[in-house]
Amino acid sequence: MSRVGVVGSGISGLQLALRLQQLGVEATVYSDVGLDGLKDGRPRNFPARFGPTQQRERELGVFDWDFPDAQVHHWEVSMHAGGPRPLEFLAALRPPSSVVDFRIYLPHLLSAFVDRGGELMIGDHAVEDLAPRHDLLVVANGNRMVRRLFPADPERSPYSAPQRVLCAGYYFGIAEDVPHSVDIHFLPGAGEILKLPFVSPAGRVDVLAVEAIPGGPLEPVCHLDARADPAAFHRALLELVATHTPRLRERIDTGEFSLTAPGELAQGALTPVVRRGWARLDDGTCALAVGDAWITNDPLTAQGANLGSHTAFALADLVAAHDGPFDEEFCRGASARLWEHARHVVEWSNAFLGEPPPHVRGLFARAAADRRVADAFVSGFGDPVSMWRTLSTPDGAAAFLARCEQQPVPPADPATAPHG
Missing domain, CATH: 3.30.9.40 (D-Amino Acid Oxidase; Chain A, domain 2)
Structure with missing residues (x-):
């Protein structure tokens, strides 16, 4: 049986450990803090977890927030485009996103991992010391000690300073x-x-x-x-x-x-950055980077937690299916496979930080006039790969609008009637 060490107790590390458990792979989680530590401190982020992430949580048996106060059902969007009035639209998000503080969410996942027999090691652990204990080491936290192992990839990191x-x-x-x-x-x-x-x-x-x-x-x-x-x-x-x-x-x-x-x-x-996805350690073994150790996106498009979840499941499947050593060849190949999805998320997230091009402004204008466009645009945030195909080029936006116009006009939603 393979033995995997997971360094970090964020969404990427914990979903990876839980998924490996399900697939029969022995996993150990290394965390700076225990359950109480995860519950303490200031809020660090405000993640919205879209439908695909929630489905993965259901597969893991850890989704516990299926009630309206923990959900977002609609987006009210406005863009001030220089005219007398901003472009505005109200859109339904289907399925709704889940909005739960990580000081609630992460302890819930960690408790499930431990309750199911997973090993948790608490303390300040050097990555180099952990590698000999495992067939594969995966680093999922982004502290400064870890960042030196995974330097920024300049070809994938267009920014050298914070954009927000x-x-x-x-x-x-x-x-x-x-x-x-x-x-x-x-x-x-x-x-x-x-x-x-x-x-x-x-x-x-x-x-x-x-x-x-x-x-x-x-x-x-x-x-x-x-x-x-x-x-x-x-x-x-x-x-x-x-x-x-x-x-x-x-x-x-x-x-x-x-x-x-x-x-x-x-x-x-924070500066949006993509780091090298794997590193060779002093003893010749290799470690993989996921989560904050690998990619930091600006939170504007709410993709950080969702990308972390997707990556965790994809990597767990690669590990469970691998019949051979977890060497440099595996790490290099696994990181390349994970990038096939992640690059769309990174490029889309970075694009939102700049001035919207004319075809994106045009899409916003159509959304303000056509509920079908508004609903499809907002619901697409759960599928960033498709959304980047839509927004990256004028042709992509035109094809998206054409698909929307082929859909029937939805009936009025009584839930969207203003309350006040």
Whole structure:
């Protein structure tokens, strides 16, 4: 029986370990922290897990959030394109995405792995020390010690600096226009402002997120210290929302608006990067990179967790089917196979960080006028490979629109009637 070591307890590492368990492959998870550690600390990200990821979780027997407050059913999208009014549309996301804080999600997965007989090793482990214990070592965390093993691949990493500065937190006091919906406001030249429901350790709350283009008008609020002066931080954030997304501001109760608790805020910036997918260790063995050790995407297209899940399952299948040594040839080949899917996600995510080309603006305009286009566009976020084929070229967008126009016009959805 093969023995696989998995370094990291994020979604990639834990889904990989659980899938290997199912396939009869012995796996050991190496984590910096245990269950309590995964439950503690600030929110690090706000992942939306689309339908294919949820289906994989059901296959693993770990999907536990099939209720409306943990779901997003609609997107309200606006793009300020320079005219008197922004392009706007409301679209159904089918199937709905799942929105659960990783401080809830990751302990759930790790508990399932351990309860099923999986081995968990907690502590600070050097990758080189772990390799002799296993037939294959997979690194799924992105700490600095690990990054030196997997340097950036310049051919696949077009950016050398962050493209967005992030300020996102959990808030009280934001009303919904449409139940269980996400607001996404594209502000060309400035960045994006998003509102989305989420299940946090405090229960059902809302995320308000600012993705600021460095040097643009949204950036200053991303550097404010919310702990030092909460009132000033909240005031500045409300002023920003009022200036750039006044309709969203109308739904915020000034008296109720606040972070759900001190520290429930993520601020910072990351540089989108693709690292080498495998590394040769000092003893001549090789290690594979997945998850944050391999690819960091900007969170705007919500693909990080979904790519991590897809990669975990694909790699588990490759490992279980392999009859031979897990040597450099295997690692090189496995990484190439995983890239066949991942490259579409990376290219699509990176494209969203730039100024939208004319054919994408045209698609937004059609979505604002035709619900069939809007629903298909939003639901396509669960299939990033197809979406990149759609958005990467004018011909792809034209073919997408033609397919939409062949569909019957859907009846009105009573769930989308504004509430207020």
